[in-house]
Amino acid sequence: MTEPLRQGATIGILGGGQLGRMLSVAASRLGLRCHVYEPGEAPPAGHVADAVTTAPYEDTAALEAFAASVDVITYEFENIPTAALDTLQALCPIRPGREALRVSQDRLTEKTFLTDLGLKTAPFADITDAESLTQALEIIGTPSILKTRRFGYDGKGQARINTPEEAAAAIEEMRGAPAILEGFVEFSCEISVIAARSADGAVACFDPGENIHSEGILRTTTVPARLSQAQRTDAVLLAAKILNALNYVGVMGVELFVTPQGLLVNEIAPRVHNSGHWTQNGCTIDQFEQHIRAVANWPLGDGSRFADVQMENLIGDDLDKLPELATEADTAIHLYGKDAVKAGRKMGHVNRIIRG
Amino acid sequence: MTEPLRQGATIGILGGGQLGRMLSVAASRLGLRCHVYEPGEAPPAGHVADAVTTAPYEDTAALEAFAASVDVITYEFENIPTAALDTLQALCPIRPGREALRVSQDRLTEKTFLTDLGLKTAPFADITDAESLTQALEIIGTPSILKTRRFGYDGKGQARINTPEEAAAAIEEMRGAPAILEGFVEFSCEISVIAARSADGAVACFDPGENIHSEGILRTTTVPARLSQAQRTDAVLLAAKILNALNYVGVMGVELFVTPQGLLVNEIAPRVHNSGHWTQNGCTIDQFEQHIRAVANWPLGDGSRFADVQMENLIGDDLDKLPELATEADTAIHLYGKDAVKAGRKMGHVNRIIRG
Numbered sequence: 093m094t095e096p097l098r099q100g101a102t103i104g105i106l107g108g109g110q111l112g113r114m115l116s117v118a119a120s121r122l123g124l125r126c127h128v129y130e131p132g133e134a135p136p137a138g139h140v141a142d143a144v145t146t147a148p149y150e151d152t153a154a155l156e157a158f159a160a161s162v163d164v165i166t167y168e169f170e171n172i173p174t175a176a177l178d179t180l181q182a183l184c185p186i187r188p189g190r191e192a193l194r195v196s197q198d199r200l201t202e203k204t205f206l207t208d209l210g211l212k213t214a215p216f217a218d219i220t221d222a223e224s225l226t227q228a229l230e231i232i233g234t235p236s237i238l239k240t241r242r243f244g245y246d247g248k249g250q251a252r253i254n255t256p257e258e259a260a261a262a263i264e265e266m267r268g269a270p271a272i273l274e275g276f277v278e279f280s281c282e283i284s285v286i287a288a289r290s291a292d293g294a295v296a297c298f299d300p301g302e303n304i305h306s307e308g309i310l311r312t313t314t315v316p317a318r319l320s321q322a323q324r325t326d327a328v329l330l331a332a333k334i335l336n337a338l339n340y341v342g343v344m345g346v347e348l349f350v351t352p353q354g355l356l357v358n359e360i361a362p363r364v365h366n367s368g369h370w371t372q373n374g375c376t377i378d379q380f381e382q383h384i385r386a387v388a389n390w391p392l393g394d395g396s397r398f399a400d401v402q403m404e405n406l407i408g409d410d411l412d413k414l415p416e417l418a419t420e421a422d423t424a425i426h427l428y429g430k431d432a433v434k435a436g437r438k439m440g441h442v443n444r445i446i447r448g
Numbered sequence: 449m450t451e452p453l454r455q456g457a458t459i460g461i462l463g464g465g466q467l468g469r470m471l472s473v474a475a476s477r478l479g480l481r482c483h484v485y486e487p488g489e490a491p492p493a494g495h496v497a498d499a500v501t502t503a504p505y506e507d508t509a510a511l512e513a514f515a516a517s518v519d520v521i522t523y524e525f526e527n528i529p530t531a532a533l534d535t536l537q538a539l540c541p542i543r544p545g546r547e548a549l550r551v552s553q554d555r556l557t558e559k560t561f562l563t564d565l566g567l568k569t570a571p572f573a574d575i576t577d578a579e580s581l582t583q584a585l586e587i588i589g590t591p592s593i594l595k596t597r598r599f600g601y602d603g604k605g606q607a608r609i610n611t612p613e614e615a616a617a618a619i620e621e622m623r624g625a626p627a628i629l630e631g632f633v634e635f636s637c638e639i640s641v642i643a644a645r646s647a648d649g650a651v652a653c654f655d656p657g658e659n660i661h662s663e664g665i666l667r668t669t670t671v672p673a674r675l676s677q678a679q680r681t682d683a684v685l686l687a688a689k690i691l692n693a694l695n696y697v698g699v700m701g702v703e704l705f706v707t708p709q710g711l712l713v714n715e716i717a718p719r720v721h722n723s724g725h726w727t728q729n730g731c732t733i734d735q736f737e738q739h740i741r742a743v744a745n746w747p748l749g750d751g752s753r754f755a756d757v758q759m760e761n762l763i764g765d766d767l768d769k770l771p772e773l774a775t776e777a778d779t780a781i782h783l784y785g786k787d788a789v790k791a792g793r794k795m796g797h798v799n800r801i802i803r804g
Binding site for chain 1: 452455456469472473476477478479480481494495496497498729732733741746747749750752754755767771774775776777778779780781782783784785786787795796799801
């Protein structure tokens with residue numbers, strides 16, 4: 093695939109959540125259709141996609157039919173089973189590519205990749221059993237955090253270890269899954285760089301945003317982040333280094349800790365990212381369109397920021413604030429159309445333009 | 449219907465063209481689904497709507513099933529057959545209401561409504577036959593323009609009369625349809641006010657845009673329009689007067705001529721309007737979301753403009769400029785996903801942010 097996708101072409105999206113939904117909407121602006129593949133019933137992206145396949149990732153026939161119906165495949169989450177990717181890749185290009193998935197699907201592989209690139213991360217250690225945890229705790233110390241190497245999100249699959257005595261309980265929580273111990277780092281703030289790379293190797297980054305988490309879930313992202321110009325430049329160069337090393341095509345979310353020792357990479361996500369939602373109302377081309385442009389072989393768009401923005405996630409009952417939010421000036425509402433409100437479930441977000 | 453529509457509710461849209469498409473996308477931002485009713489095969493709005501009914505407006509069973517499946521009905525064009533509206537209205541509220549459709553479906557009714565409101569229009573006369581045209585030409589003079597009273601758009605169903613001798617040919621072109629003769633007016637420019645009114649009677653207007661037409665088709669809209677502050681105020685008050693008189697709910701496009709004698713109303717369209725597309729990249733809430741908010745009983749959004757914008761339609765072969773447009777900074781592309789490129793067919797538009 094070297095020509096830009098033209099009107100009427102179809103992008104396949106693995107995953108039918110809110111990210112797939114907003115990717116579909118962005119693709120429609122470029123005249124492209126989307127076909128969503130999602131095991132769960134009634135996915136939010138299905139309301140706006142041209143087609144939906146409801147099937148598990150183990151259904152080879154469904155995967156093959158899906159791949160045959162689309163021009164390129166992308167995804168809204170990184171934990172796609174490897175066998176499914178093998179089936180799809182034989183029939184259709186997948187962007188971002190397999191290397192990005194391989195690296196980001198496993199926290200240990202990811203941290204090793206980053207340190208091999210010369211980037212800094214929090215101290216970490218491979219944990220295979222109680223003994224390796226004991227040894228790692230002697231080096232990394234407490235408090236620290238034990239995480240499953242794979243399949244964690246929004247604080248799930250994580251156990252905080254405040255004292256060495258809590259090690260046994262923490263490893264219990266991993267339920268035998270391979271794990272990684274991460275040291276805590278002192279940081280003044282957490283920021284995200286939403287970076288994009290096109291098929292021809294051009295890289296563009298949105299301005300870094302500053303993130304506030306609570307209970308392991310992102311609450312707000314504010315742009316601009318409180319950074320010096322030097323830090324801003326470092327953040328962008330560092331993100332570009334990661335994308336280039338992976339020969340990446342698409343948008344990536346790069347979470348960084350701002351520390352006295354410089355920027356530490358917390359996590360990379362090979363997809364559009366919650367901390368980039370502010371771009372919908374702060375930029376002419378948002379992260380979703382930027383990702384679609386990259387995946388569809390278009391030139392990257394102009395991601396320059398024209399406003400200060402605070403993105404706030406609407407989680408669970410936050411939806412009750414809707415009547416009030418709808419009357420706020422300078423506030424754009426983005427809801428995901430999810431049927432059931434559950435505690436901790438991301439139901440939507442708002443982007444507030446901050447007037448100087 | 450007095451409560452705001454909640455997540456998962458469905459808006460029915462009559463018409464599956466680009467306006468229905470962009471309305472669907474806007475509705476998705478508010479967590480709402482759309483069901484498009486369109487007689488033509490493969491409508492552009494179908495790529496992004498949750499459901500599509502393909503059936504003619506004469507299919508009562510299809511209309512009834514459609515009405516039963518949605519919470520409120522709106523439309524992207526005004527020329528919906530009256531019988532279809534009767535069927536739908538018995539089952540589901542239609543917004544904007546019937547009065548706006550009755551007035552705007554007929555150029556003579558519309559002009560009479562406007563002048564009864566005390567607003568100025570170009571001189572006009574009811575034309576039923578050759579004799580009434582001869583009489584009208586004596587008063588209105590030439591050049592003037594003969595138009596069918598109903599079903600005209602983008603310059604179709606119109607005949608320009610440069611001299612009285614051309615009257616016979618012009619009336620021939622009407623093919624027996626009731627017609628209206630309109631005098632030409634000297635104007636310095638044509639502007640549009642995109643005005644919105646909510647169910648509780650609140651009115652909000654976007655900044656007037658300045659339109660350039662060619663061959664009867666809108667080419668560009670630029671905001672801000674070249675208007676004095678007094679003209680700007682007049683334009684907004686005049687639009688509000690129209691919406692209030694119709695007890696209107698939704699967005700309306702009001703085209704005005706700027707003349708030495710003040711503002712003349714050229715045309716009203718009871719729907720989102722091509723000349724309001726700039727709001728997608730110049731405002732936090734665009735005309736499409738504003739319309740959905742009104743129709744869904746939400747409070748109107750903040751339509752304040754944060755940038756100067758020029759909207760340019762991509763018509764027919766203009767699509768060939770796409771590779772270049774995609775590399776322009778500050779330019780947002782909006783394509784409609786139409787399969788066939790035809791001369792005079794609106795294929796998309798671009799919004800260019802104008803930096804000071």
